[in-house]
Amino acid sequence: xxxxxxxxxxxxxxxxxxxxxxxxxxxxxxxxxxxxxxxxxxxxxxxxxxxxxxxxxxxxxxxxxxxxxxxxxxxxxxxxxxxxxxxxxxxxxxxxxxxxxxxxxxxxxxxxxxxxxxxxxxxxxxxxxxxxxxxxxxxxxxxxxxxxxxxxxxxxxxxxxxxxxxxxxxxxxxxxxxxxxxxxxxxxxxxxxxxxxxxxxxxxxxxxxxxxxxxxxxxxxxxxxxxxxxxxxxxxxxxxxxxxxxxxxxxxxxxxxxxxxxxxxxxxxxxxxxxxxxxxxxxxxxxxxxxxxxxxxxxxxxxxxxxxxxxxxxxxxxxxxxxxxxxxxxxxxxxxxxxxxxxxxxxxxxxxxxxxxxxxxxxxxxxxxxxxxxxxxxxxxxxxxxxxxxxxxxxxxxxxxxxxxxxxxxxxxxxxxxxxxxxxxxxxxxxxxxxxxxxxxxxxxxxxxxxxxxxxxxxxxxxxxxxxxxxxxxxxxxxxxxxxx
Numbered sequence: 279x280x281x282x283x284x285x286x287x288x289x290x291x292x293x294x295x296x297x298x299x300x301x302x303x304x305x306x307x308x309x310x311x312x313x314x315x316x317x318x319x320x321x322x323x324x325x326x327x328x329x330x331x332x333x334x335x336x337x338x339x340x341x342x343x344x345x346x347x348x349x350x351x352x353x354x355x356x357x358x359x360x361x362x363x364x365x366x367x368x369x370x371x372x373x374x375x376x377x378x379x380x381x382x383x384x385x386x387x388x389x390x391x392x393x394x395x396x397x398x399x400x401x402x403x404x405x406x407x408x409x410x411x412x413x414x415x416x417x418x419x420x421x422x423x424x425x426x427x428x429x430x431x432x433x434x435x436x437x438x439x440x441x442x443x444x445x446x447x448x449x450x451x452x453x454x455x456x457x458x459x460x461x462x463x464x465x466x467x468x469x470x471x472x473x474x475x476x477x478x479x480x481x482x483x484x485x486x487x488x489x490x491x492x493x494x495x496x497x498x499x500x501x502x503x504x505x506x507x508x509x510x511x512x513x514x515x516x517x518x519x520x521x522x523x524x525x526x527x528x529x530x531x532x533x534x535x536x537x538x539x540x541x542x543x544x545x546x547x548x549x550x551x552x553x554x555x556x557x558x559x560x561x562x563x564x565x566x567x568x569x570x571x572x573x574x575x576x577x578x579x580x581x582x583x584x585x586x587x588x589x590x591x592x593x594x595x596x597x598x599x600x601x602x603x604x605x606x607x608x609x610x611x612x613x614x615x616x617x618x619x620x621x622x623x624x625x626x627x628x629x630x631x632x633x634x635x636x637x638x639x640x641x642x643x644x645x646x647x648x649x650x651x652x653x654x655x656x657x658x659x660x661x662x663x664x665x666x667x668x669x670x671x672x673x674x675x676x677x678x679x680x681x682x683x684x685x686x687x688x689x690x691x692x693x694x695x696x697x698x699x700x701x702x703x704x705x706x707x708x709x710x711x712x713x714x715x716x717x718x719x720x721x722x723x724x725x726x727x728x729x730x731x732x733x734x735x736x737x738x739x740x741x742x743x744x745x746x747x748x749x750x751x752x753x754x755x756x757x758x759x760x761x762x763x
């Protein structure tokens with residue numbers, strides 16, 4: 279159980295203290311036992327939107343061609359039990375803060391479906407900046423308001439640790455307006471061009487900053503609908519427009535890898551690829567596939583949160599390996615901080631863990647994640663520990679969750695009157711309920727869920743270590759459910 283921390287220390291205090299500590303260092307120290315401080319590794323995070331677990335060749339796709347991602351997996355490591363969150367905004371909050379979205383603070387304490395990430399939250403970019411990194415974001419932000427106009431400019435990437443931003447405030451549901459830093463430079467941009475334009479700008483940034491450590495964060499707009507692909511790829515995939523989009527992303531991943539190699543940065547650069555949540559399967563031809571996994575985007579079945587993940591760093595991450603240990607986007611902040619010779623903030627609970635031992639293929643390395651918690655918006659719905667996953671009792675469509683049933687198949691929108699237990703090693707599709715045969719496992723996982731409910735929170739509980747910085751009532755969203763449950 280994590281200790282209780284005083285969350286009153288401001289982000290500014292953390293950054294000032296971390297900067298002073300970094301400046302005071304007189305001798306180089308180890309970076310994740312890999313390299314001296316003056317040779318800090320670079321980090322490139324490629325984060326796709328709504329890409330399903332199966333939508334890469336090396337994860338099982340038979341119709342979508344992804345030669346560069348497949349090669350990246352051969353040269354690096356596949357993570358087959360890697361988790362994000364159920365939808366876009368919360369998934370980005372988890373990646374940036376290393377925390378479950380319900381724990382991280384929001385503007386005015388308001389828990390929206392897509393959070394306005396509070397200015398006092400400390401992001402991955404800010405942690406790396408204190409370690410001397412230059413940082414840039416290319417693509418979809420979605421943490422300053424889920425809207426193309428009327429977003430909060432004080433919460434854009436340039437206010438959250440990024441030196442440079444080229445992208446869009448949120449999803450491409452209808453239109454995309456492009457910003458450079460905080461200025462709108464183009465309204466109603468051509469969505470067919472976005473994947474290449476983000477990559478073009480990222481390549482320029484990498485080239486310009488090749489002599490200093492950098493973080494490149496590429497949260498692609500695609501393959502979130504509305505879909506768009508360039509003429510070079512449109513109509514080329516057997517999987518229709520969705521396949522065209524993935525194949526174009528694959529090609530542009532290759533461009534990034536080629537750039538890194540041509541600049542002689544290959545052996546000091548971690549390239550990490552994963553999706554923000556499961557596929558939007560109900561979109562049929564325009565949606566992805568979770569393959570053998572049950573469920574999809576918005577659900578807490580495996581298809582909602584388990585995403586394809588590939589990590590590559592020649593000489594650091596062993597080639598051609600597969601890791602089945604539990605890992606998640608929550609782990610990125612503590613892991614990259616460790617590799618950079620820094621630390622995540624110590625004044626607050628961080629849910630993620632340093633998984634560098636897994637990434638580096640160290641013999642006998644095990645996941646430091648003892649339990650992973652599945653939230654649908656504010657609702658704790660499941661917990662995984664080791665191979666066991668327990669779905670908690672719930673209605674098919676609880677009134678305190680958004681009307682998300684339209685995103686997934688009807689067979690996955692079911693009442694769960696009592697706990698359901700699945701052995702994910704033997705039954706990755708979550709079909710055979712083993713709760714009655716394993717009461718001791720059920721009891722152990724229920725205890726873990728009780729801890730999460732109390733510490734992180736639930737639809738009608740403000741977690742004891744959830745963060746609230748503003749004077750508004752804590753969790754105003756839960757007030758109407760307190761007397762009903």
